[in-house]
Amino acid sequence: MNGTLWLAWRQQRTLVLVAAGLAVLGTVIAYLAHRHLTSELAADWMRGCGWDSANGDACPFQRFSEFRETEVVRLRAFGFLIIALPGLVGLFWGAPLLGRDAELGTSKLVLTQDANRTRWFVSRFALAAVVTIALTTLLSLLWSWWREPLNDKVYGVQWYDAFALNATGPRAVAATLFGLALGTAAGLLLRRILPAMIVTLVGVCGVGAALELGRRALVPPRLYVSTGSGPKVPMGDKWSSGNWGYLTPSGKREGIENCTYTGEELRKCMASHNYVQRFYEANPHSDRWLFQAWETGIFLVLTIALILLTGWLLRRRRV
Amino acid sequence: MSESPSPTPQAAATPQAAAATPQAPALRARGLGFRFRSRAGARWALRDCEFALPAGRITALVGPNGAGKTTLFHLATDLLRPTEGAVEVFGHTAGTPEARGGVAFLAQDKPLYPRYTVEETLRLVSRLNKRWDHKGAEDIVRAGDIPLSARVGTLSGGERTRVALALAMGRRPGLLLLDEPLADLDPLVREEFMGTLMAEVLDRELSVVLSSHVLPDIEHSCDYVLLLKDGHIHLAGDADELRATHTLIKGRADHPVPDHVVHARTSGRQLTALVRTGGSGTVPGDWATESPTLEDVLLGHLRAHATADASAAGTAPSTAEGAAA
Amino acid sequence: MIEFRIDRGSGVAAYLQIVQQTEQALRMGVLRVGDRLPTAREVVEATAINPNTVLKAYRELERAGLVEARRGLGTFVRRSLARPESETDTALRAELGDWLARARDAGLEREDISALFTSALDALEAAPRAHPPQKDT
Numbered sequence: 001m002n003g004t005l006w007l008a009w010r011q012q013r014t015l016v017l018v019a020a021g022l023a024v025l026g027t028v029i030a031y032l033a034h035r036h037l038t039s040e041l042a043a044d045w046m047r048g049c050g051w052d053s054a055n056g057d058a059c060p061f062q063r064f065s066e067f068r069e070t071e072v073v074r075l076r077a078f079g080f081l082i083i084a085l086p087g088l089v090g091l092f093w094g095a096p097l098l099g100r101d102a103e104l105g106t107s108k109l110v111l112t113q114d115a116n117r118t119r120w121f122v123s124r125f126a127l128a129a130v131v132t133i134a135l136t137t138l139l140s141l142l143w144s145w146w147r148e149p150l151n152d153k154v155y156g157v158q159w160y161d162a163f164a165l166n167a168t169g170p171r172a173v174a175a176t177l178f179g180l181a182l183g184t185a186a187g188l189l190l191r192r193i194l195p196a197m198i199v200t201l202v203g204v205c206g207v208g209a210a211l212e213l214g215r216r217a218l219v220p221p222r223l224y225v226s227t228g229s230g231p232k233v234p235m236g237d238k239w240s241s242g243n244w245g246y247l248t249p250s251g252k253r254e255g256i257e258n259c260t261y262t263g264e265e266l267r268k269c270m271a272s273h274n275y276v277q278r279f280y281e282a283n284p285h286s287d288r289w290l291f292q293a294w295e296t297g298i299f300l301v302l303t304i305a306l307i308l309l310t311g312w313l314l315r316r317r318r319v
Numbered sequence: 320m321s322e323s324p325s326p327t328p329q330a331a332a333t334p335q336a337a338a339a340t341p342q343a344p345a346l347r348a349r350g351l352g353f354r355f356r357s358r359a360g361a362r363w364a365l366r367d368c369e370f371a372l373p374a375g376r377i378t379a380l381v382g383p384n385g386a387g388k389t390t391l392f393h394l395a396t397d398l399l400r401p402t403e404g405a406v407e408v409f410g411h412t413a414g415t416p417e418a419r420g421g422v423a424f425l426a427q428d429k430p431l432y433p434r435y436t437v438e439e440t441l442r443l444v445s446r447l448n449k450r451w452d453h454k455g456a457e458d459i460v461r462a463g464d465i466p467l468s469a470r471v472g473t474l475s476g477g478e479r480t481r482v483a484l485a486l487a488m489g490r491r492p493g494l495l496l497l498d499e500p501l502a503d504l505d506p507l508v509r510e511e512f513m514g515t516l517m518a519e520v521l522d523r524e525l526s527v528v529l530s531s532h533v534l535p536d537i538e539h540s541c542d543y544v545l546l547l548k549d550g551h552i553h554l555a556g557d558a559d560e561l562r563a564t565h566t567l568i569k570g571r572a573d574h575p576v577p578d579h580v581v582h583a584r585t586s587g588r589q590l591t592a593l594v595r596t597g598g599s600g601t602v603p604g605d606w607a608t609e610s611p612t613l614e615d616v617l618l619g620h621l622r623a624h625a626t627a628d629a630s631a632a633g634t635a636p637s638t639a640e641g642a643a644a
Numbered sequence: 645m646i647e648f649r650i651d652r653g654s655g656v657a658a659y660l661q662i663v664q665q666t667e668q669a670l671r672m673g674v675l676r677v678g679d680r681l682p683t684a685r686e687v688v689e690a691t692a693i694n695p696n697t698v699l700k701a702y703r704e705l706e707r708a709g710l711v712e713a714r715r716g717l718g719t720f721v722r723r724s725l726a727r728p729e730s731e732t733d734t735a736l737r738a739e740l741g742d743w744l745a746r747a748r749d750a751g752l753e754r755e756d757i758s759a760l761f762t763s764a765l766d767a768l769e770a771a772p773r774a775h776p777p778q779k780d781t
Contacts, residue, residue: 003446010443105430112396112424113447113490114416317399377694513692518685521695539650539658539693559657610655 004115004123012127015093019135026078030142033074037149040067051153072156075147079163082139082172086179087204089132094183095196097124098310102191117314125307128180136176140168159288160239162212169292174299179204181306188313207302211295216241218294221281232278237285244280246270253279343410344371345494345526346378346395348552350404353390364390365550368404372528372543372555374493377520379537379558380530381617382547388530389427391547392496396424408494420449423492427499429483433472437482440471444486456489462515477508481515488519497529501536509533513540534614544613546620554620558613565616566596568606577602582623593619645682646675650691658693662701670710670725681711681719 009016040046046067048058098121101107111117147157147164157164166172182203186196221241224233245256259269270276283291351368354361365387372378380388393399394406397414411418431440437460445451460467463481465474471482480500487495497516501509517540520527528545531537544561546554554561565581572590576583583592593615594602602608611619646669650658669675682690684698702719705711713719747757 003448006446007443010439104432105426105428106432107430108398108424108426108428109430109444109486110447111398112419112422112426113444114419114449115447116414116416116419510692514689517688517692517695521685521688535652538652539691539697542694542696562655562657612653612655615655 002119002123003113004119005127007110007120008123008127012093012124012131015128016131019131022081023135023138026081026139026142029078030146033078034146034149037071037146041149068154071150072154075143075150075157076163078139078143078146079157079167082136082143082167083163083208085132085136085139085172086175086208087201088179089128089176090179090183090200090204091197093128093132094180094185095187095200096193097128097180097184097187099184099187099191099193099196102188103193121310121314125180125184125310128184129177132176132180133173136173140172144168158237158239159285160283165215165288165291165295166208169288170296171292171299174296174303175208178207178299178303178306181303181310185306185310185313188310207299211298215291215295216283219283219287219290221283223279223281225277225279227277232280235280235282238282239284239287241281241283245278246273246275247277247279248274249276343374343407345374345376345409346528347371347407347410348391348404349407351391351394351401351406352403353387353394353399354402355390363550365394368550368552370545370552370555372526372545374409374526375524376543377517377527377529377541378543378545379541380528380545380547381534381537381621382530382553383621384532386547387550388547389498392424392426392498392528392530395496396422398424420490421493423487423490423495425480425483425487425495425497425500427502429476429479431471431479431482433470435471436468437465437471437474438467440482440486441467441489444489448490450491452489452491455491456485459485459488459515459519463511476503477505477512480504480508480512484512484516484519488523491523493524494526494528497527499530499532501531501533509536516540534617538613541613544617546617548621554617561616562611562613564595564597565611565619566594566602567609567611567615568592568594568602569609570604570606574604574606577604577606582619645680647682648687648691650693658697659701659704662687662698663704666701666705666710667725670721670723671727673724673726675721675724676726677721677724679721680717681705681721683718 045060045063049064050059098107101110110120150157151159159165166175179200183196183200186199186203187193190196190199221239221243224238225247226232243253246254246259248254254273254275258273259266259275261269348368348370351365352363353365354363368391380391382388390399391406394401395408395413397419400414406413408418408422411421413422432443435443441453441456441460445453445456457467460482463478465478465481471479474482484500500512500516504512513536516527519525529537529541542558544554544556544558545552568577569589569591572585572588574590576590576592577594579595579597581593581595583590585591593611596602646666648662648665650661654661656664666675666681675681681702684695684702687693687698688695702711702713706713706719710721710723710725711719712722744757747760752760
């Protein structure tokens, strides 16, 4: 094995083993949970229960709602682990990746051997990246597979739910890579692990929060309109922005609170306010890929920038 | 003890100087300069350094704290890049694969991974190098009675230094750079370490540059001297030659001071001075002369340069630091 | 075998110290013909002095015909400097003893006696060769 790669393995083997352990544990948990879920869905008591409408006596209400709640809690817990991966990887893998050698002074030992600093960095980062990408990919696939039978059936893990958006697809993988790159750059820049961890935590949480809040600025909700009191376009599995109401002839949007009626009264009310249409805003299910594309892109651009920064710091002999 | 000749082979019958190829100097600086940038602003740690250390020699790198000794080592090992000029190891610019392969560096803090065993540490470094003499490295460790299974973090300062030396020697370098290797060692371990180092020099074709504060330690170990002061080369040359071209004189302070005084000090009616004699060994005038040790020469030159600060911190009002060089 | 001690504080070159100590050992009979000198490596390891210094000292001893290097075996004593204790020595020693007793009676300390002896020895050595002493005392 190439020397720097061997050293990378020797120094990261604990982390690699932890990652492997998490992968195995996650697989087992997801497998058992999925098996339980499908068997429950096929169970006799479930037969009378529907997902959209209110259930009659054929469905044991108590049991059904408990079942739904438990499944959501379990899925969310597993999803939370995936969402936390960028932070965990950044703190415990990225920050010490180069930071430990800088802090211990052992960079002076490692960097004065035959192998040069580029190989030193590439080997280390590549090993960490490959393992964390594999882990994130596996866990997010497991999560999607587990969630599949409940897809858009229960509230709390719909495609637009923060857990589903953040813990699945290329976005989850890119976020982990970003955490790793941020931790690595911080460790090298600050040359101390603890401050680097703090910076990484702040950075990962900051970018995560910014995306959580600014997500819809990237992919704006679309406008759905129905004329007069005609039938509404069904909301279905769209992600509502919570913004709905009436339109004036000029296209001005007004809040729903002005006419909170149905049927004939609604029509009267609309006429008195000179409302001509009803509207709501929402992102359709197909927007999921737009969200994924945007956020993956943002994370990848940040990751590349951080890797370039790390390379520049290394070239400037900041070790 | 009149035993019959033992069959022990005598190590290295060939003298080092003859064995080393006369080609490129072990370490050479050409107009070398390095500028630190910090929050306090930029500062030249080294400037206009021009020297060539011959191969096969043991060079003492001497100078006060902050003179740029460590910076020089870091430049030679590509841990830093020169701001201007260049450093060469056996004719190869620092940082090139050839230069990397030729030089081993023992940093002052002897950085090692504390949680690795000695054996793992040796294996780690062996993996990072094309050429590796495992037996040679292990022998150095064993000679210090250090168990290979010991964790590095549990070793004493002397043992750590020995392990670090083993790591450096395992690479079979042509040039070994040691940054204050003796600084944190007790006198006994110091002597032992220097003994091991000198034996390595004898056994191999090895050039050494060693920085030290402890002048007596280098007295008979080093045969070449590089004196660094404020980032500039102040003195460079063969140790014996330096001893031979300097003389210590002692006499009455009211006598006219001879030419080429490096550093002079008067206490009461007596004047003591280090004089550069240029090989003749004689000083005109009524002086008692003495041949200086290398330490005397170095101290004289170090003090000569420190005149400005020394007069402020003079011990007695009569301590006039007359200096000319 | 002998062990060399290098005085780092003295201005005497280290190779010269080795030569002198070897000569002294030969003179005192500590080293005899056929004895092996420590290898350069042994000396270097024990004294931490520059290997070239040791090699130079051994070359010097060889040139003086006192030792010879046998390839692969070591360096061996060829010629002794020890003189059998003669009548003259005994007589001189007795006279010196008398003189020392007189010096002690005159109130001289050990250091005074030593200084007196050294300066007389220096004067004796300096006079016939007309060579000014380099060393001040």
